[in-house]
Amino acid sequence: MAAYKPVVVQACPKLGERITQDTLYWRGYKTPVQIKEFGAVNRIDFSPVQPYNYAVTASSRIHIYGRYSQEPIKTFSRFRDAAYCATYRDDGRLLVAGSEDSIIRLFDISGKAPLRQFEGHTKPVHLVGFLSDKYRIFSGSDDYSSKLWDIPSATEIISYSEHTDYVRCGCASKVNADVFMTGSYDHTVKLFDARTKSSVMTIEHGHPVESVLLFPSGGLLVSAGGRYVKVWDVLKGGQLLVSLKNHHKTVTCLCLNSSGQRLLSGSLDRHVKIYSTTSYKVVHSFNYATSILSLALSPEDETIVVGMTNGVLNVKHRKPEEKNEKSQKKRQPAYRTYVKGRTYMPKQEDFCVSKPVKRVLRKYDKLLRSFQSSKALDAVLEPPIMLHTPEVTVAVMQELHRRGTLRSALAGRDEKQVNLLLTFVARRVIEPRFTPVLVTVADMITDIYQPVVGQSEIVDKQFLKLQEAIGKEIDYQEELLEVLGMMDTLFATFTKKRDICLEGNKSNGLTEIIETDMNY
Secondary structure, eight states, X not given: XXXXXXOXXXXXXXXOOOOOHHHHHHTOBOOOEEEEOSSOEEEEEEOSSTXXXXXXXXXXXXXXXXXXXXXXXXXXXXXXXXXXXXXXXXXXXXXXXXXXXXXXXXXXXXXXXXXXXXXXXXXXXXXXXXXXXXXXXXXXXXXXXXXXXXTTTTEEEEEXXXXXXXXXXXEEOSSOTTEEEEEETTSEEEEEETTSSSEEEEEEOSSOEEEEEEOTTSSEEEEEETTEEEEEEGGGTSEEEEEEOOOSSOEEEEEEOTTSSEEEEEETTSEEEEEETTTOOEEEEEEOSSXXXXXXXXXXXXXXXXXXXXXXXXXXXXXXXXXXXXXXXXXXXXXXXXXXXXXXXXXXXXXXXXXXOOOOOOHHXXXXXXXXXXXXXXXXXXXXXXXXXXXXXXXXXXXXXXXXXXXXXXXXXXXXXHHHHHHHHHHHTTSTTTHHHHHHHHHHHHHHHGGGTTXXXXXXXXXXXXXXXXXXXHHHHHHHHHHHHHHHHHHHHHHHHHHHHHHHHHHHHHHHHHHHHHHO
């Protein structure tokens, strides 16, 4: 009896992932650490000074974490309701936060009780921050107003009521101590100068603004709202430079790396996209478990912290750089040790002993060898194989068809198994490498289970999906044939004109030769 030959799986070339310097750099982070907070994380802010602790605002608390600690090293909990937007001052000694009760609180990092309380807003305050002079605070509230506060006297300096909807985000200029910006759900970003009584610039984003960011130079502004991230030139009066639409859901947060050459955006679609600030193309992306609300990068790009809607804090640390010094490892044998004797040719008097090679068969091959067709098909319909290696599933179906047992393997299945089969066929039948086999499989499934159509809503739905997929593919093929016919006509016309031109050139050349001979 001949030995069993395993199923031959047709290998198809795959497009390799493009490995760039950005890919290597952003992959250089360790496995993330997960920290559970009391509620959705609405703000993460790193201290500008070492040791670069970070403040996390969630629910009615502000937790201060060390760079490598998984437990908070300090907690501010003097809030009656939810806290918002805890932000460090540039010297890392003060922390300001808004709240649901419309009061702004200023904390000393070394204490617990608020140093100052600023009252003046009538609705929740979602935006607070320090101006670059360190002695004034700006704020934005759901009462549509933006205010400027003096820290030493705890009094209001000026109030702006130009927005027509909630003010939810903002930033201050690091170049000019009087300039700050606010973004609102009225689709606008307004630039304010503390020396004037009204805004000096209004930028129309087009969607409710969730986050704004000013480049360190103060010349470029980034706004995020809806699915769009837009870059504006402030020095040219708010001219739109580029509009990016790489997310599938609302963009909620923005962040710059320490050099200002990479822009990070987080979204409700669970992705963090990283853009180059020269080409504004996506150079890398991270995928997370749930929707993202906040994002922060440490001043040295050593730590990425992401806050999510389910209250989970995801912390990634950069792997330490490998030292160039030669490690004291045990010396490994030289390469020639492993290849020694590989090229030796046996002599006539040598006795050769052949070592049998043990062949390891996969589960579906073992079942096929024992003629268990139905179980072999079940083995390759498991989700990991169907999703990641569909060519294995198709190869087994082709082998069953060659043996003439495919119909019996497809028959006698329950609702769940038929649903699984139809899902796979409907998804993969339009791929050219699988079409010949899966069309036969679809034909057999339709023939076998036609009598039970109408008895199961799930199976009927999958049959409709299969019909829709095949109908769309037929339409595409017809359109491609029409285009091919047009191209053939164009090529034929071009070839005909070329032939006429060549004949004309040849006849002209012959006439010239005859006239020259007659002159002689």
